[in-house]
Amino acid sequence: EAEVEVAGMPVTLMDTAGIRDSADEVEQIGVARSVEAARRADVVAMVVDASQGWTEFEQQVFHQLLGSEGEGARPAILVINKIDLASADQVSVPDEAMGRFRATVHACAQRGEGLAELASAVADTVMDGEASMEGNQWAGTQRQVEALQLASRALRNLQETMAMNLPYDLWTIDLREAAYALGSVTGEEVTEDVLGSIFSRFCIGK
Numbered sequence: 001e002a003e004v005e006v007a008g009m010p011v012t013l014m015d016t017a018g019i020r021d022s023a024d025e026v027e028q029i030g031v032a033r034s035v036e037a038a039r040r041a042d043v044v045a046m047v048v049d050a051s052q053g054w055t056e057f058e059q060q061v062f063h064q065l066l067g068s069e070g071e072g073a074r075p076a077i078l079v080i081n082k083i084d085l086a087s088a089d090q091v092s093v094p095d096e097a098m099g100r101f102r103a104t105v106h107a108c109a110q111r112g113e114g115l116a117e118l119a120s121a122v123a124d125t126v127m128d129g130e131a132s133m134e135g136n137q138w139a140g141t142q143r144q145v146e147a148l149q150l151a152s153r154a155l156r157n158l159q160e161t162m163a164m165n166l167p168y169d170l171w172t173i174d175l176r177e178a179a180y181a182l183g184s185v186t187g188e189e190v191t192e193d194v195l196g197s198i199f200s201r202f203c204i205g206k
Contacts, residue, residue, distance in 0.1 A: 001013065001014050001177075001180075006119045006123050007119070007120075007123035007126075009123070011122065014037050014041065016034035016037050016038045029160075029161075029166075029170075035064060035065065036153075038065050039065065039074075041074050042074055042075075042126075043074055043075050043076070043125050043126075044065060044066065044074050044075070044076045044077070045076070045079050045118065045122075046058075046061070046062065046065075046066070046076060046077070046078055046079065047079045047080075047081050048078065048079070048080050048081065048091055048093075049081060050080050050082045050083050050086040050087065050088050050106075051082050051085040051086040053090065053092065054091055054092055054093050054094070054097075059094070059097070062097050062100070066097075066100050067096075067097075075102055075125045076100055076101050076102065077101060077102060077103045077104075077105060077118070077121050077122065077125070078093065078098075078101040078103070078104045078105070079104075079105045079114070080104065080105070080106050081107050081108065081109055081114075082108060082110075083106050083107065083108050083113070083114075084108045084110065084111060084113075088106040102125060103121040103124070105117045105118045105121055143184070144185050147181045147184045147185045148181070148182075148185060150181040151177075151178045151181035151185075154174045154175075154177040154178035154181065155174065155178050157174045158171060158174035158175060158178070161174060
C-alpha cells in the first residue's frame with residue numbers, strides 16, 4: 001500500500017496481486033482479503049501481461065471483481081503491461097470485458113512508460129464523477145470513517161488469524177494495517193520504530 005498524489009488528489013494505491021484459486025488455507029485468506037480490498041476501491045486498475053495475453057486466469061479475475069460476481073464494482077481501467085516484451089495489440093480482450101473498462105493504458109512498469117497516462121485516466125475517472133469527490137470537508141470526514149472501518153476490519157481479521165493459530169508473520173499484516181489506519185485519524189505518525197517495538201514484544205517478524 002502506498003500514498004501518492006494524482007492531479008492534486010491524495011490517492012492510496014493498493015496491490016492486490018495473488019488473486020487466484022488455491023488449496024492452501026493461509027493463501028486463501030490472503031486472496032479473500034485482496035478481493036475485498038479490490039471491491040472497496042474507488043477505481044480498479046486491472047493489469048494484464050502483454051506477453052501472456054488475456055488468459056482464463058484474467059477471465060476469472062474479471063468475473064470475480066468486475067463481472068456479474070463483482071456486485072457494486074467500481075470504475076475500472078485496463079492496463080496492458082510489459083509492452084517491451086510484446087505488442088499490446090496482440091492482447092485480445094473479450095467484448096464483454098472490454099466494455100467494462102472506461103480506459104485502456106499501454107505500459108512498461110520497468111521503464112516507467114504509461115504511468116503518466118494511467119494517472120491521467122484515474123484523474124479523469126474522478127473528474128467525470130464516476131468515482132465522486134464531494135468537497136474537501138466531506139472528503140476529510142469520509143476518509144476518517146473509512147480509516148476507522150479499515151482498522152475495525154483489520155482487527156477482526158487479526159482475531160481470526162490468532163484463533164486459527166496461523167503463523168505470527170500473518171499477524172503483522174493486520175496489526176500494521178490497523179495501526180496506520182488509526183494513525184491517519186489521530187494525526188499521529190506510526191513509524192517503523194513504533195511498529196518494531198510492538199512486534200519485538202510479541203516476538204514476531206516485521
